[in-house]
Amino acid sequence: MADEEVKEVKEKKKGIGGLLMSIIVPAIVAVGATVVTIMLLGSNLTQPKQQQTTQPAPTEIKAVIIQPGTYTTFMLKGGKEVAIIESLTVTTASDACRAAIGERRDMIMDGLMLIFLSKERSELNTAAGIELLKKQIRAMVNEVTGFTGERERLGVIGVYLYIKAISSVE
Numbered sequence: 001m002a003d004e005e006v007k008e009v010k011e012k013k014k015g016i017g018g019l020l021m022s023i024i025v026p027a028i029v030a031v032g033a034t035v036v037t038i039m040l041l042g043s044n045l046t047q048p049k050q051q052q053t054t055q056p057a058p059t060e061i062k063a064v065i066i067q068p069g070t071y072t073t074f075m076l077k078g079g080k081e082v083a084i085i086e087s088l089t090v091t092t093a094s095d096a097c098r099a100a101i102g103e104r105r106d107m108i109m110d111g112l113m114l115i116f117l118s119k120e121r122s123e124l125n126t127a128a129g130i131e132l133l134k135k136q137i138r139a140m141v142n143e144v145t146g147f148t149g150e151r152e153r154l155g156v157i158g159v160y161l162y163i164k165a166i167s168s169v170e
Contacts, residue, residue: 060157061092068162076124080170081168081169085164100145119133
């Protein structure tokens with residue numbers, strides 16, 4: 001009889017232990033998974049805030065390519081018309097880009113000549129045509145100065161162009 005009582009006590013302990021193990025272990029695993037998930041989500045939420053604070057607003061630095069008042073002419077497509085440019089300035093996001101513009105002015109002027117040689121009068125008489133010209137000038141200056149790819153955000157950020165006239169040459 002003592003043996004039977006010992007067996008019953010052991011079976012009750014196994015039943016209680018098994019019951020505790022089947023409830024406690026999954027509860028611990030669930031709490032652990034929840035904590036890990038919260039930590040991961042919390043770290044994802046704080047990263048964009050850190051990125052926003054580390055990126056300062058770009059500074060705008062003026063670089064003059066064609067001095068106001070100096071009328072520079074560029075031949076248009078076909079060679080029978082010229083565009084007379086009174087001024088061309090750009091804004092850059094870094095001093096390095098402005099310095100590179102000053103050092104490579106002859107290459108920039110050559111690039112401008114090639115851009116204008118691909119244009120017709122009708123392309124320069126519309127707002128869309130002027131905007132396209134500005135984008136092409138910006139891309140060309142960034143390429144000549146080496147501010148492409150990752151560094152493009154430090155290059156030319158704005159182009160200001162004043163076309164005085166488009167005239168026929170005979």
